Amino acid sequence: MIRLLYGSTKDSDVQYIVQQELHIPTFLIDRGDTKQLFLDSREYGVIADGNKDKTLELIKLEPFIEQARKVTAVSSTAALAEVLFTEFKLMDEEVVVGNALPLDVADHLRAKGATLLPTADLYPERQQKTAAELDFMRSAMVRTQKAFTYIEQVLRDSTIDGAKIMYQGNVLTSEFLKWEVQLLLLREGLSLDDGLVISSASQASMPHHSGEGELKANETIICDIFPRDRATGYWADMTRTYVKGTPSSEARQMYETVIAAQEAVFGVIKPGVTPDEIHAATLGTFEAAGYDFSQDWITHRTGHSIGLDIHEAPSIETGVDTPLKEGHVFxxxxxxxxxxxxxxxxxxxxxxxxxxxxxxxxxxxxxxxT
Structure with a gap:
């Protein structure tokens, strides 16, 4: 199998192969036993110094750019792709390409006779994490937990004034905690590329509301923090729910039921179980507790796989029947x-x-x- 990748290491498949920070989008040809990465001279030296993969050949891009200037009426990226396909004898091969390849590039290559096989999953083996990948993720999780320790300390040090939470003489807001959490995690080498959630009261009833304004006393506060490790590219993801003050009986029952649902899920996880079966454990717990999702109650899938992307396949929800294997992380x-x-x-x-x-x-x- 021959794979063609395009992008910087913002693309998780490129990150998976290069394992270094690559800023300028470029092409990578993966033949399995050998790989060829085409680099702008501004990045060649840095990548060469850090490259530990003996199967990854680094090639300077400038000579091919010169040839591509002779190709007219298409984008410079499409012209470069044509040159590389010709020079590296890919026109007569079947080449698997991912979603990151620009459409105009794919159209131009096909017009020139190339056979492209699109896929949404260039490296299915990414679903099962290696021991090294698990260590990267454990490290990211340990550092992410420091944000929750900080939030809990702020809540403990706060006081209640009516419906307001007061911290160091000011009303505690979502914006304040978000800012402080971002600074804390940056110092830990983690970046919140996709934001974070710190929401309370009615905002917390909307699963994807990121939160804004005053955090409310005696109401649930959802803190969902999902940073990326800037060094390795792997993501962490963690959520806790708090109440500063006295939770309502409904909120306490919700909390106990969610904990029970999570424990039910833990009880069914093993090699061979499907995401559908895992999600059924969640729904079964909720239904047994009397929650009716045809009314005003809302829930969602039990989870998602995670690694170099914050959301990877398979999703942990109804209808997904892919048996999970050792090394699946979700x-x-x-x-x-x-x-x-x-x-x-x-x-x-x-x-x-x-x-x-x-x-x-x-x-x-x-x-x-408290």
Whole structure:
């Protein structure tokens, strides 16, 4: 199989192969036993110094750019692709390409006679993480947990004034905590490329509301933090739900049910289980507790796979029947939401092991912050 990649290491497949930070989008030809990465001279030296893959050949791009200037009426990227396909004898081969290849490039190559086989999954082996990848993810999770320790300390040090939470003489807001968390994680080598969630009260009843304004006393506060390790590219993802003050009976029941759903999921994780079966454990717990999702209650899938992308396949939800294997890493994040009672979500990351699972999120779960 011959694969063609295009992009910088913002593309997770390129990151998977190069394992270094590559800023300028470029082409990579992967023949399996050998790979050829075409580099702008501005990045060639840096990548060469850090390259540890003996099968990865680094080639300076400038001579091919000169040839591509002779190709007219198409984009410079399409022209360069034509030159590389010709020079490296790919026109007569079947070449597998991913979603990152620009459409105009694909159209031009096909017009020139190339056979391109599109796929959404260039490297299916990425789904099962190696020991080294798991170490990267454990490290990212340990550092992410420091953000939750900080949030909990702020809540403990805060006071309540009516519906407001007061911290160091000011009303505690979502924006304040988000800013402080971002600074903390940057110092830990983690970046919040896709944002984060710190929402309370009615905002917390909407699973993807990132949160804004004052955080409310005696209401649920969802903190969902998902940073990327700037050095390795691997993501962490963790959620905890808190109440500063006294939770309502409904909020406490929601919390206990979400914890029970997560435990039910943990009980079924093993090699061979399907995402559909995992999600059924979540839904079964919610239904047994009396939650009716035909009314105002909201829930969502149990989780998603994670690695060099924050959301990877397979998704942990109804209808996904791919048997999980040892090394699959995914989130377990059951949630319950209601416009009157707010929301509760608890999220850990787990990896399937030979006999069950390992929880990569070694952190306590406590609703009330006193």
């Amino acid at each position: 989130t377990v994040e059951p949630g319950l939401y209601h416009p009157e009672y707010g929301g509760v979500r608890i999220e850990d990351i787990v990896v399937v092991t030979g006999h069950g699972y390992e929880n990569l999120t070694n952190y306590e779960k406590t609703l009330v912050s």
